Amino acid sequence: xxxxxxxxxxxxxxxxxxxxxGDDDFVKTMAKTMSTAIRMAREAARETPNxxxxxxxxxxxxxxxxxxxxxxxxxxx
Numbered sequence: 001x002x003x004x005x006x007x008x009x010x011x012x013x014x015x016x017x018x019x020x021x022g023d024d025d026f027v028k029t030m031a032k033t034m035s036t037a038i039r040m041a042r043e044a045a046r047e048t049p050n051x052x053x054x055x056x057x058x059x060x061x062x063x064x065x066x067x068x069x070x071x072x073x074x075x076x077x
Contacts, residue, residue, distance in 0.1 A: 033060050
């Protein structure tokens with residue numbers, strides 16, 4: 001997300017992965033939300049290493065998005 005934000009001087013609108021145009025403030029907000037979610041998921045994984053899904057209720061996303069987020073986070077580890 002920060003790399004997308006770095007393009008703000010070249011492009012008025014950016015199109016993140018969900019496909020909807022957004023401005024730089026939107027991208028920065030999304031980056032902060034993702035950083036918070038990563039921190040929260042890692043803390044939850046340390047507390048309950050065998051069940052990362054326990055992080056779902058505390059993540060800043062809905063249940064389905066949280067499941068995908070956890071899956072992607074596991075794949076990137």
